[in-house]
Amino acid sequence: MQLWRAKARAFSIHLSISVLVAALAAALVFWLWFPPPFRALSGGRDLFLLVAGVDVVIGPLVTLVVFNPRKSRREKWLDFSVIGVLQLAALGYGLHTIYGSRPVHAVFEYNRFRVVHAGDIPPQFLARTPVGIKALPLSGPTWLSLRPLVGSEVADYTMQAMGGVEVAAHPELWQPYDAGRAAIVAAARPASQLLARFPQQADAIRQGVAQSGRAIDALRFLPIQGRKGVVWTVLLDATTAQPLAFVPLDSF
Template sequence: MISSPPAFWKDKLQASGLHFSLSVLVAALSALLVFVLWYPYPYREISGGRELFLLVVTVDVIMGPLITLAIFDRRKPWAELRRDLFVVVLLQLSALGYGLWTVAMARPVHMVFEIDRFRIVHAIDIPDELLSKTPEGITARPYTGPTLLGLRPFKDGQEEMDATFAALQGVNLGARPDLWQSFDASRQDVLRIAKPVGQLRQRFPDQSAAIDAALAGKGAAADAAQYLPLAGRKDFWTVMVDGRNGDILGFLPLDSF
């Protein structure tokens, strides 16, 4: 049996290592886009962005260099080797592009105050047929990170009934552009519904340290803090707000419904 010369495997490993390093760099740049812009904290936790991104990127980063390891051979004609490497990179970038598109479609776009709670609304949650009814000044599916919104009062009983039936069919009130209004217009409703953080401490005495940590550095706002439940894609969290003006103070991975 004739073994391959050491240089043969050295070239393969060097090519694969270079490909891996470049893949990690591209993945790091993609992570900045995803976790700084699309899924900032706490949305990466609530909306599952971290798991989805890591799945996409891990497969992409590992498979590309492994394929390069398998096909790289300096004994091939340069034109053939260049073509093979081009195809590998093209397939890898296409897979990464599709993965990022999937992550983008699932991205959180708004945190909406919805009657007695906050709700995370994702791009895919918003019905296409309602996009034309988005209020002026609001971007229905922003790419610049989630925004704060509220729900306007129902115009009449019929509109409330229609919206309720739609919610039963899976279209949450917070995902309806025709019901959105600015968060400033909903601040008084937030303050009316929110409960004192002291009640949260009484309900969850073992979470007092976590509550203190979430409010750390908030100064006088911490003394007036209130809370509301937050409905995410798969989990329920808690939002703490300033009891004086409704500003968002912090988040807790705590189901306070």
């Protein structure tokens, strides 16, 4: 009984430390790399829960198994050091994986917005990034638009998209968001159409309108496509095309 009480105490201490470290990692992931709504659009929440869940559970469980109060102080510190290093290495690898899958841009792709992730852009394409645009920003996605395609480019980029590299993932097409403002406003539709098309989602739509700070008649919308087919809707200022709010609704 004494042995298991000691093991339980060591387990609890290790679990508390692991939860604290996971909370700090969560702040990094969810407020810097995957700010809302991209934690849902880009799968950041699921990735982090998998990484942190395994790390938080396995470390304390190993401590529960190996801890023995009869061991010398040196043996205990050796056990804790090995477990801690392995646990931090696993967490570091997991965070590196999440970092490589973070959203870097929300790009207007002619009839929608597409979330572009760090891993979506072939490394050899990065040198094509226009001056003034950061290819792989660290602090959440930036809003961009694409220059118009001309001539045979339409077929060329369509074929590349079929091969797995979406049009929005080509840096040579990127331009500042403001440069595409007129095209964005023209492509977007009146937000009032959402209530007519999706009456069952009226509460979510009205909540998004309230968050935008605009009347519904002053808003337009476009779908925004994330990872693994996840689609939400972004509400835009009808005049400036400024993104104002998001609705968890596939509006295609």
